[in-house]
Amino acid sequence: MSxxxxxxxxxxxxxxxxxxxxxxxxxxxxxxxxxLHQVGDHWPAFLAYLISxxxxxxxxxxxxxxxxxxxxxxxxxxxxxxxLLLFVVLIPVDTATVSEYLALGGQDARVAVxxxxxxxxxxxxSFAGIFEWTLGPGxxxxxxxxxxxWKARLRFGTASILYLTAIAVAFLxxxxxxxxxxxxxxxxxxxxxxxxxxxxxxRQQ
Amino acid sequence: MSxxxxxxxxxxxxxxxxxxxxxxxxxxxxxxxxxLHQVGDHWPAFLAYLISxxxxxxxxxxxxxxxxxxxxxxxxxxxxxxxLLLFVVLIPVDTATVSEYLALGGQDARVAVxxxxxxxxxxxxSFAGIFEWTLGPGxxxxxxxxxxxWKARLRFGTASILYLTAIAVAFLxxxxxxxxxxxxxxxxxxxxxxxxxxxxxxRQQ
Amino acid sequence: MSxxxxxxxxxxxxxxxxxxxxxxxxxxxxxxxxxLHQVGDHWPAFLAYLISxxxxxxxxxxxxxxxxxxxxxxxxxxxxxxxLLLFVVLIPVDTATVSEYLALGGQDARVAVxxxxxxxxxxxxSFAGIFEWTLGPGxxxxxxxxxxxWKARLRFGTASILYLTAIAVAFLxxxxxxxxxxxxxxxxxxxxxxxxxxxxxxRQQ
Amino acid sequence: MSxxxxxxxxxxxxxxxxxxxxxxxxxxxxxxxxxLHQVGDHWPAFLAYLISxxxxxxxxxxxxxxxxxxxxxxxxxxxxxxxLLLFVVLIPVDTATVSEYLALGGQDARVAVxxxxxxxxxxxxSFAGIFEWTLGPGxxxxxxxxxxxWKARLRFGTASILYLTAIAVAFLxxxxxxxxxxxxxxxxxxxxxxxxxxxxxxRQQ
Numbered sequence: 114m115s116x117x118x119x120x121x122x123x124x125x126x127x128x129x130x131x132x133x134x135x136x137x138x139x140x141x142x143x144x145x146x147x148x149l150h151q152v153g154d155h156w157p158a159f160l161a162y163l164i165s166x167x168x169x170x171x172x173x174x175x176x177x178x179x180x181x182x183x184x185x186x187x188x189x190x191x192x193x194x195x196x197l198l199l200f201v202v203l204i205p206v207d208t209a210t211v212s213e214y215l216a217l218g219g220q221d222a223r224v225a226v227x228x229x230x231x232x233x234x235x236x237x238x239s240f241a242g243i244f245e246w247t248l249g250p251g252x253x254x255x256x257x258x259x260x261x262x263w264k265a266r267l268r269f270g271t272a273s274i275l276y277l278t279a280i281a282v283a284f285l286x287x288x289x290x291x292x293x294x295x296x297x298x299x300x301x302x303x304x305x306x307x308x309x310x311x312x313x314x315x316r317q318q
Numbered sequence: 319m320s321x322x323x324x325x326x327x328x329x330x331x332x333x334x335x336x337x338x339x340x341x342x343x344x345x346x347x348x349x350x351x352x353x354l355h356q357v358g359d360h361w362p363a364f365l366a367y368l369i370s371x372x373x374x375x376x377x378x379x380x381x382x383x384x385x386x387x388x389x390x391x392x393x394x395x396x397x398x399x400x401x402l403l404l405f406v407v408l409i410p411v412d413t414a415t416v417s418e419y420l421a422l423g424g425q426d427a428r429v430a431v432x433x434x435x436x437x438x439x440x441x442x443x444s445f446a447g448i449f450e451w452t453l454g455p456g457x458x459x460x461x462x463x464x465x466x467x468w469k470a471r472l473r474f475g476t477a478s479i480l481y482l483t484a485i486a487v488a489f490l491x492x493x494x495x496x497x498x499x500x501x502x503x504x505x506x507x508x509x510x511x512x513x514x515x516x517x518x519x520x521r522q523q
Numbered sequence: 524m525s526x527x528x529x530x531x532x533x534x535x536x537x538x539x540x541x542x543x544x545x546x547x548x549x550x551x552x553x554x555x556x557x558x559l560h561q562v563g564d565h566w567p568a569f570l571a572y573l574i575s576x577x578x579x580x581x582x583x584x585x586x587x588x589x590x591x592x593x594x595x596x597x598x599x600x601x602x603x604x605x606x607l608l609l610f611v612v613l614i615p616v617d618t619a620t621v622s623e624y625l626a627l628g629g630q631d632a633r634v635a636v637x638x639x640x641x642x643x644x645x646x647x648x649s650f651a652g653i654f655e656w657t658l659g660p661g662x663x664x665x666x667x668x669x670x671x672x673w674k675a676r677l678r679f680g681t682a683s684i685l686y687l688t689a690i691a692v693a694f695l696x697x698x699x700x701x702x703x704x705x706x707x708x709x710x711x712x713x714x715x716x717x718x719x720x721x722x723x724x725x726r727q728q
Numbered sequence: 729m730s731x732x733x734x735x736x737x738x739x740x741x742x743x744x745x746x747x748x749x750x751x752x753x754x755x756x757x758x759x760x761x762x763x764l765h766q767v768g769d770h771w772p773a774f775l776a777y778l779i780s781x782x783x784x785x786x787x788x789x790x791x792x793x794x795x796x797x798x799x800x801x802x803x804x805x806x807x808x809x810x811x812l813l814l815f816v817v818l819i820p821v822d823t824a825t826v827s828e829y830l831a832l833g834g835q836d837a838r839v840a841v842x843x844x845x846x847x848x849x850x851x852x853x854s855f856a857g858i859f860e861w862t863l864g865p866g867x868x869x870x871x872x873x874x875x876x877x878w879k880a881r882l883r884f885g886t887a888s889i890l891y892l893t894a895i896a897v898a899f900l901x902x903x904x905x906x907x908x909x910x911x912x913x914x915x916x917x918x919x920x921x922x923x924x925x926x927x928x929x930x931r932q933q
Contacts, residue, residue, distance in 0.1 A: 118382050407542045
């Protein structure tokens with residue numbers, strides 16, 4: 114299993130998924146009222162687009178950092194990576210569902226946001242699973258010392274905890290749940306200690 | 319013909335096909351009943367999505383292993399590879415057809431599952447064809463010894479045999495046929511002796 | 524301008540275009556008659572799919588051979604390559620139009636096939652333009668000798684001549700015109716002297 | 729952060745976006761009048777397609793030149809690059825909106841063209857932001873001397889100025905605004921002094 118090909122395939126999946134996201138922004142077209150109103154009524158689609166784009170983008174950055182520091186790329190990693198991608202490709206669909214149902218409120222909006230957060234939760238757990246795999250012997254260029262593991266696990270697991278919170282919050286308010294989902298990419302913009310396995314100077318960059 | 323470019327092109331096709339799969343999961347949208355019911359009624363789409371994703375994912379892993387061990391990449395291989403991809407890109411369409419027709423039962427469900435298994439059969443036979451090509455002189459870094467060839471052929475051909483079985487089973491039960499199709503990726507998760515042409519230590523990894 | 528990035532971008536465009544082709548094969552779905560009849564009525568879509576897939580696939584193989592033998596990759600080549608890709612991405616759309624109109628016959632079928640052949644003609648002429656560019660000094664690893672140029676031009680130009688023929692034939696019979704378009708990839712499967720600029724031993728491979 | 733992976737991901741996003749552009753050219757199909765008339769009525773779609781394709785194509789060429797000359801690729805650059813891609817993936821959607829509304833004229837055509845120019849403006853400003861980042865110490869292989877910076881900024885900023893002009897012009901004439909948007913790729917075909925940070929001989933190529 115070569116690192117390059119794992120990266121090229123993953124990058125292509127991330128790229129297609131991130132580009133398909135925008136298709137949800139297409140308006141209904143002529144005969145559905147003034148364009149400005151159509152665009153205005155599309156605010157849930159724009160909001161969901163921004164959150165999904167930022168999340169896939171940050172997952173790509175973190176994927177990059179993690180895979181780039183591996184000393185070993187094998188078939189098991191490729192299979193774990195496929196599980197991650199299984200959830201990544203669900204995101205455009207779940208973004209579309211949130212876009213359509215959020216403004217309607219009620220039970221349907223709740224279900225839509227829960228599906229959305231669940232796809233991200235699957236992605237977060239798969240990513241944490243890949244991180245667990247990297248802790249095995251000889252897998253990282255610079256192994257994570259025993260004492261630093263739980264801190265690192267927490268950093269990788271923060272996303273999953275937030276997505277679980279979002280699912281719980283959805284029962285109170287779908288919009289608030291969406292806000293919780295949107296916190297994750299913001300967290301990972303500022304959390305820069307994810308370059309696990311990299312030499313110390315790279316980690317501090 | 320460079321190995322890299324064959325891989326990049328193939329990876330991109332695999333990636334686009336695997337990402338398009340999820341588009342079949344899109345629900346009909348507001349005005350088609352409660353979202354939860356719509357999602358529940360979509361179970362054949364979810365099932366077909368999982369099977370197609372796992373199959374394309376595993377084909378990608380095996381493609382990777384086979385191409386990575388080649389000593390030679392030429393125009394004939396590129397043409398054989400195109401035949402493989404011809405069937406890969408059919409999979410999202412046939413997945414959509416199964417998703418729509420499976421729950422309806424009857425003759426249409428049977429036809430849908432047969433088309434689905436037939437696309438996979440084409441993919442399996444093309445892959446076996448590529449493997450045959452690798453048996454020619456000077457094509458693998460470490461040639462498959464004569465006595466090991468039939469065993470290897472069987473390993474590569476198992477998918478095609480299972481897809482033929484699925485087509486036969488479809489006349490009895492489309493759902494059972496789908497289950498047979500779903501066995502293939504599970505088989506290839508556990509069958510790890512496909513790294514043909516690799517040095518022995520890599521094969522046992 | 525790096526060769527690698529020109530190749531990766533082109534490969535991704537070829538890959539997305541070739542995968543989108545298959546989307547034209549999607550049947551109308553439940554409520555539009557027995558699935559077997561729907562599939563049967565789709566024969567123009569299958570025919571157009573096969574021709575378009577084979578043509579994009581062969582153009583990819585030839586693109587690969589030509590770019591791989593370049594000694595220089597510059598901004599002008601990148602712009603010429605963009606013109607080629609401009610026509611490549613038109614092919615899925617024109618394939619869809621042929622799929623819908625061919626069986627209807629009459630003026631619309633003629634227009635659909637002419638649009639289809641015209642997109643391929645644009646692709647063929649752009650490719651011939653890239654070949655012309657390679658004849659400049661220092662652009663090929665092994666320059667094409669003066670006396671071999673017209674023969675090489677003819678080989679690269681055969682596609683364009685056939686597409687022009689297809690456009691003319693479309694006025695008599697759209698189906699016959701489609702057959703002429705389908706001859707091009709078959710020609711390029713057997714015409715192997717396109718590895719222009721490669722050392723002689725590679726060309727004869 | 730490796731340069732290669734940033735390039736592969738960006739190239740894939742550019743490639744998917746540029747290929748999706750053409751999908752706007754699909755005609756309504758049988759039952760919507762003669763095909764020739766449908767194609768003729770599609771002229772705004774063809775015009776928007778050409779402008780969007782040329783713009784994404786040229787942005788890709790310039791992105792290539794800028795990233796290829798970097799001495800350093802870090803997480804901040806990856807985040808800036810994601811902002812650029814956020815606008816790139818909006819272009820197929822906004823191209824579709826312009827295609828549908830331009831010929832209708834009035835307020836809707838104006839809104840459509842402004843949305844279209846705004847997506848390009850976001851792309852132009854992000855690109856200028858990436859250029860600003862490259863001015864930091866140690867980021868370019870050959871730093872831009874202090875005295876050349878404003879001239880370079882102007883070259884990179886010309887696109888944004890033109891897009892702002894297009895938005896202003898849209899209040900007078902949406903079609904004229906579209907023409908202004910179309911001037912940008914033509915400008916960048918002839919403005920070749922963008923290979924910032926490259927050795928002087930490369931810049932003059």
